[in-house]
Amino acid sequence: MGNAPSYKGCKIPEDLYYDLEYHVWVKVDGEIAFIGATDPAQAYAGEIIYLKVKGRxxxxPRGGILATVESAKYMGPMRSPLSGVVxxxxxxxxxxxxxxxxxxYASWVVCLKPDNLDGEIGLLTKGKEASERYKKIIDEWGIQCR
Amino acid sequence: MSAEKNRFLFVVSTGANEPKKAFTPFYYAAAAAAMGYETYLFFVAEGPSLLKRESLQSVRTTEDGEPLQKVVDLALKNGVKFLVCSVAAKVIWKMGEDELPPGAQFAGASTLIEMTADPSTAVLYF
Structure with missing residues (x-):
């Protein structure tokens, strides 16, 4: 991931899928999807001090709550980019x-068995396009990743 | 058998005169909403004063801290619904509907009583 494209220090590796509404990344490995927070999302939240994750x-559903993210200045849900079972x-x-x-990108939060991967993967954005689209979001949020 | 709680109601009676207490109900309500609970903040007595425009900018827990607006926006973004005692807001604080944050509504005592009487609602008082 060291050579991933970055903008204002925020890395967006090209080999992952992204949900640009929920700000999570997805790595598909066979029938399983690993899901975590994107670099811009963690920068926006600040240092995360508590993470409550839904159990195995x-x-x-897609859009359902996978975890609750808590920092000193942020409190919000991490929503699922795919329907499935934890x-x-x-x-x-x-x-x-x-x-x-x-x-x-090394810190996946939840591993999901998707119900409808073929039907929903098209709703996600591939890495190269995501890294372009994230530039605008990073500017709007006024963040710097590191 | 007790009903499963699926709704949180935060009753806020402290106001802009106690800035160190002002942020907590918004932050906890934002947490409940982020966890998937239907969540309400109900402002009574001193509570509506927190929603006045000047309070949103001036109330801070420390001199260099973030303004109250920040946690109000966080709660609204997470989907927390704001209900404001119409008597307290209009009579004590002289607030009109145009002074409420987007999505906030005036409500009466009967609304609060009805909500707290619902066994699926957990009530927290600030």
């Missing part, structure tokens, strides 16, 4: 949520 077996949560990230700030 939770069924979530098959794993990242215990390391839950017990040390600032890992999301330090390395957002």
């Amino acid at each position: 077996g939770t069924k979530v 098959v794993e949560t990242n215990g390391e990230v839950v017990s040390n949520p600032s890992l999301v700030n330090r390395d957002p």
Whole structure:
């Protein structure tokens, strides 16, 4: 991820999918999708001090709440970019949520088994396009990633 | 058997005269909404004073802290609904509908009583 395109320090790796409404990244591995917060999203939130994640077996629709993100200046939901069932949560990230700030793309939050991957993957934005579209969002938010 | 709680109601009776208490109900309501609960803030007595335009900019917990507007916007963004006691707002604080944040509505005592009587509602008082 070291060579990922960046804008104002915010990296957007090209090999991932992105939901530009919910500000999460998706990495598809076979029948499983790893999901985490994007670099601009963690910068917007500030240092994350608490992360409450839905448990294994939770069924979530696209747009449903996967986790609640809490920082000193932000409180908000992490919404699911795909419909599916939570098959794993990242215990390391839950017990040390600032890992999301330090390395957002290594710090997946939830692992999901999608119900309708073929139908919903087209709703996500591929890396190259996402890195272009994020420039405007980063400017609007007035953030600098690092 | 007790009903499952799926709605949070935060009753706010403290106002702009207690800035250190002002941020908490908005932040906790934003949390409840972010967790997927239907969430309301109900402003009574001193509470509506927090929503006055000058309070949104001037109320801060510390001198160099963020203005109250920041947590009000956070709560609204997360989908928290604001209900404002019409008697307190209009009689005590001389507020008109145009002074309420977008989406906020005036409500009466009967609305608060009806909501708190609903066993699916958890009520927190600030």
